[in-house]
Amino acid sequence: MSVMNFAVIGYGGMGSYHVHTIMPEELIHVKGTYDCSNERQVISEEKGHFIYTTYEEVLNDQEIEAVLIATPNDSHKELAIKALRAGKHVVCEKPVTLTTKEFDEILLVAKETGKTFMVHQNRRWDPDFLIVRELYKNKQIGDLFQIESRVQGANGIPGDWRHLKVHGGGMLLDWGVHLLDQLLFMIDSPVKTVAADFSYILGDEVDDGVAAYLTFEGGEKVIMEVGTTNFIKLPRWYIKGTDGTAVIEDWDLSGKMIQPTYAPDVLAPTPIQAGVGLTKTMAPPSEEATKTLELPKAEAEYTGFYQNFYDVVRHQAEPIVKNEEVYRVLKLIETIFEAGETHQVLPFE
Template sequence: MKKQAVIVGYGGMGAWHHKALQEIGKIDVIGIYDIREEVFEKAAKQNLTIFQNFQAVLESSAEIIIIATPNDSHKDYCISALEAGKHVVCEKPVTLSVKDLEEIIAVSQNSAGIFTVHQNRRWDTDFRIVQKILSENIIDTPYFIESRVNGSSVFLHGWRDFKVNGGGMLYDWGVHLIDQLLLLTPAKVTSVTAHVKSVFSEEVDDNVKLLLGFSDGLSVLVEIATNCFIPFPRWHLSGKAGTAIIDNWEGEGKIIQLLEGSNPTWSNEIVYTAAGPTRTMAPRAKKTVQEVPLPMVEKYDKGFQHNFYSAEHFYSNLVDAINGKEEQFVKEDQILRVLKVIEAAFESAEIQDRILCTI
């Protein structure tokens, strides 16, 4: 028998969760709760029960509560649902402070319900290619990783433009990029340096750069831009044995590897290049390197899988975790770690200095 769910907040993401669950067929959405009357007609057309208050949601037959309201309201809904023994799926970034998230986790540990966060970007094609490059040691040990999302819309949509609702790019996109990066290495984050800009928004960050240092020596640059008209590649990875570039969400790009035993012998003569006379930056002989394709990963097709590929994996795992068949994929300690890095980033931006930490 299918699990039942109620969606709290039937806006853009709430409706997306509903559509995704309709398509993949893992969970039946039986109703919604929203304080905005304008969404009632849309929900009624989907034959959904419209709950008049949150207490009615908690008293319903739904085992799963999906929280898709603005960020500032997540904490109370999560705690109440967990105290009622419900399983909770909360939209990122969960809460606006580490302290609030720790309170949710404390309740969760004494609840019959599972608490998790919808980190859908773990299934992005580009990210899974990066995971494979590193797990297969294709470029040897990485020392620099650059992860960028460059948009050009300039404006922030809806609640994202309001501080009280937990808007801004660190909470909206940073939470995804940081989550991805923390999955790439078991090392601890030891430093956070942030440049957080409000170029167009009057209240929240709309352009961000982070530099994260890790205990294993890895350095990571994270960039989120809303005013970039010549975008960088989605990923750039520097390893001891090569360089990898992933251009876009589709996972296009290439790898240049050093050939074993191909260290060139350099002449004492100056090399004249477009950069002027140089030895250090002189072009490497082509016979010392090779271009190889990016490793293959399962790619979604346009249509259903393009829209709901991540939901199929996320919700399949949730159902199996509830039934005791699998470990929960997005774990509480991972969620907390991401928020600690975001909190350190805001602190770094405020004091205009590096934050030393162990996260």
């Protein structure tokens, strides 16, 4: 099994993470890196990498079989098309492009050249998502009819280019693309309607947060939320099924599931004082009425992404991240932008 020679384009936060953390040495050899910033070139050189001084130099290197594109979002299209035309396979960071029109252009060239183009939708391997997917498939709390997926921070929009529209900044394109990719990958019915609300609290020209409300033909209702001004955050996942409720607090996988016991002779809940009133409806259920369960286990090897890319290129395996799936997510993102701008509930699919 011969290793695949890669060049890494953009040795910033994510490019260096690929090199040092994700790319399995037994499959991938990083022959060199190229970054348009001199500072990043120096840092990469200090790490012992060969430095390409221009992108053309990468494209002309016959030993390079594939490139990783890990540059700001607006540059993906041009870099990808050039690489495909130079006969290279491409791994591209998310979001693949800013519009479906741009993605169409890449797909056309990938088809013409017969080269593999695959997007790094790595959060399909996130352990918290794998648990939710397990719940969805195996129905431990019944059919999931309300799924709330949230990531919330309090540090504002990070870095430089993420603040600017021209570079494809903003949180829908940054984190939203991950959460939507997970949801569409998991839920096996078409999206019916889309509503959305963006936040611009920090005064940037791009969104610093977004909430999208999706309904699916299968009956699922989804809230997808990204925030960067949340000093107190809500759980990563809150899920209601026809037979219980599950919560996953965070990436540390803390959380639980609570199910009804359906025990006969369950005592009615004792009314509680709530504010200035009394309630039985909102009182905690009596002890014998529910049981608390641990979240199911679900694991996957993260190196699966590059293993799959390697197998797609070398052995014509089926890609785990399919371009048509990525396209559907991008189309949904376009609809979310439109729904937010027009304050309308829009049909989808």
